[in-house]
Amino acid sequence: xxxxxxxxxxxxxxxxxxxxxxxxxxxxxxxxxxxxxxxxxxxxxxxxxxxxxxxxxxxxxxxxxxxxxxxxxxxxxxxxxxxxxxxxxxxxxxxxxxxxxxxxxxxxxxxxxxxxxxxxxxxxxxxxxxxxxxxxxxxxxxxxxxxxxxxxxxxxxxxxxxxxxxxxxxxxxxxxxxxxxxxxxxxxxxxxxxxxxxxxxxxxxxxxxxxxxxxxxxxxxxxxxxxxxxxxxxxxxxxxxxxxxxxxxxxxxxxxxxxxxxxxxxxxxxxx
Numbered sequence: 001x002x003x004x005x006x007x008x009x010x011x012x013x014x015x016x017x018x019x020x021x022x023x024x025x026x027x028x029x030x031x032x033x034x035x036x037x038x039x040x041x042x043x044x045x046x047x048x049x050x051x052x053x054x055x056x057x058x059x060x061x062x063x064x065x066x067x068x069x070x071x072x073x074x075x076x077x078x079x080x081x082x083x084x085x086x087x088x089x090x091x092x093x094x095x096x097x098x099x100x101x102x103x104x105x106x107x108x109x110x111x112x113x114x115x116x117x118x119x120x121x122x123x124x125x126x127x128x129x130x131x132x133x134x135x136x137x138x139x140x141x142x143x144x145x146x147x148x149x150x151x152x153x154x155x156x157x158x159x160x161x162x163x164x165x166x167x168x169x170x171x172x173x174x175x176x177x178x179x180x181x182x183x184x185x186x187x188x189x190x191x192x193x194x195x196x197x198x199x200x201x202x203x204x205x206x207x208x209x210x211x212x213x214x215x216x217x218x219x220x221x222x223x224x225x226x227x228x229x230x231x232x233x234x235x236x237x238x239x240x241x242x243x244x245x246x247x248x249x250x251x252x253x254x255x256x257x258x259x260x261x262x263x264x265x266x267x268x269x270x271x272x
Contacts, residue, residue: 007066008033009031009198011064014028016060024045028063029229033165034192038201038215039202039219054200056080056083088161088197089170090169090170096143106154110125110126129160130157132194138154165198167199169201169202170202185211222243227241
C-alpha cells in the first residue's frame with residue numbers, strides 16, 4: 001500500500017550492471033513532490049541507464065527503487081503496472097508515433113490508462129495540455145511536419161497529459177537551439193507549478209540545470225559511484241571535487257602527463 005508520507009521516489013543503494021560490467025554503485029537519493037532533480041555526469045557515466053532502471057526497463061543488480069514506500073522490484077507485475085501508470089516519460093527523440101498526428105499521440109496515454117471514459121472529455125484534456133505547451137494549433141500535424149523543438153513540446157504534452165506525479169525527461173534539450181532550449185526549461189517550470197509533479201531530468205545542458213534544478217546527483221565515470229549531491233547552482237560555487245568543479249564550470253580536466261610516453265606513442269599523438 002502506498003505511503004503518502006514517504007518520498008515520492010527513493011533510490012536505495014542501487015547498483016547497475018550490464019553483466020560483469022559495473023555502471024554505477026551505491027546510488028542513493030530521495031525525490032520529494034514538486035522537486036526538479038537533475039542527474040549529472042560525463043557521457044557514458046550511467047545517467048540514461050539510471051533512467052531505465054527508474055522506469056522499470058532494467059532490473060538493478062542490487063538495491064531498491066521505491067515509489068510511495070513501495071519497492072518496485074519486490075512488487076508483483078500488476079502492482080508494478082500500477083506504479084508505472086504514475087510515470088510520464090519524455091524520450092531523447094520525443095518518440096512520437098509517426099503514424100499518428102500530434103493530438104492522437106497525446107490522447108494515447110488517456111486511452112490506454114482509461115482514466116477519462118468520455119471521448120470528448122479526453123479530447124478536451126489533450127487540447128488543454130497542448131495549449132499549455134503552445135502546440136494547440138498543431139494538433140492535426142504529423143510528427144514529420146514538426147521541428148525538433150515542436151516534437152519535444154508535443155512529447156512533453158503526451159508525458160504529462162494523464163497528470164502523473166513523476167516526470168522523467170531524458171536529454172530534453174538535445175538538438176535544440178538555445179532559444180528553444182530556454183522555452184522548454186520554462187515549460188518544465190510551468191508544468192511543475194500547474195501540476196505539482198516531480199521531475200527527474202537527465203541532461204548535459206548546464207544553463208538548464210542551473211535554471212530549473214532544485215537537487216541533483218553527480219555520477220563519476222572513473223570510480224563508478226556518485227561523488228556529489230545537492231542543488232546544482234550551489235555545487236557550482238562550493239564543490240571541491242575536481243571532476244565536479246570542472247564539469248560545472250566547463251573547464252578542461254587536468255591534462256594527461258605524456259612525458260613518459262614512448263617516441264612512437266608521442267608521434268602517434270602528434271599525428272592525430
